[in-house]
Amino acid sequence: MKIIKLxxxxxxxxxLHIGGGDDTxxxxxxxxxIIKDANTDNPYIPGSSLKGKMRSLLEWxxxxxxxxxxxxxxxxxxxxxxxxxxxxxxxxxxxLKLFGDKEGKFGITRISVGDCxxxxxxxxxxxxxxxxxxxxxxQTGIASxxxxxxxxxxxxxxxxxxxxxVLDENDNEEELVSMVKEGFELIESDYLGGNGSRGYxxxxxxxxx
Numbered sequence: 468m469k470i471i472k473l474x475x476x477x478x479x480x481x482x483l484h485i486g487g488g489d490d491t492x493x494x495x496x497x498x499x500x501i502i503k504d505a506n507t508d509n510p511y512i513p514g515s516s517l518k519g520k521m522r523s524l525l526e527w528x529x530x531x532x533x534x535x536x537x538x539x540x541x542x543x544x545x546x547x548x549x550x551x552x553x554x555x556x557x558x559x560x561x562x563l564k565l566f567g568d569k570e571g572k573f574g575i576t577r578i579s580v581g582d583c584x585x586x587x588x589x590x591x592x593x594x595x596x597x598x599x600x601x602x603x604x605x606q607t608g609i610a611s612x613x614x615x616x617x618x619x620x621x622x623x624x625x626x627x628x629x630x631x632x633v634l635d636e637n638d639n640e641e642e643l644v645s646m647v648k649e650g651f652e653l654i655e656s657d658y659l660g661g662n663g664s665r666g667y668x669x670x671x672x673x674x675x676x
Contacts, residue, residue: 470632480663565578575632588624599615654670
């Protein structure tokens, strides 16, 4: 077995919101807080958020979302007629090897995505901003239901660390790594975190050499 490491930084090009799941709200506080490290109180990007977004966009890109009834793609769907295209089937199988297959046909998940911690160079920056959001009445033009959403500001950077297992000769190292890099490009074209339709979560990946 071989383990490949992909490391680098994620640069925020716009404010990023990944919720912290708070079930209480402090008087005068922000309504919708970001997730923060319990020990340092610094924001971070959960590995699960990065991995889930990457897999979701890759499934859309390959074109397998519509055949899974909203569930993650799995190997039992490989008998669908769209996979008469050999290249499409091969790409779908690479996705299942990389991210896992609940049916177990392709063995264990090859990818491990760690939590993305704050870059050392960003530790001295402002790490949180509160952005006001409103609903505008279409008839009166008056704002209602004002609320604050906490974001990590643009310019902040996070370190990422992704590990890819190459188990045997049936795993094509180049194809697995290429799919992860394709996932980066898709996220850059879309967004990471919540409220992407409002311009949140625009990011840039910088791979280490």
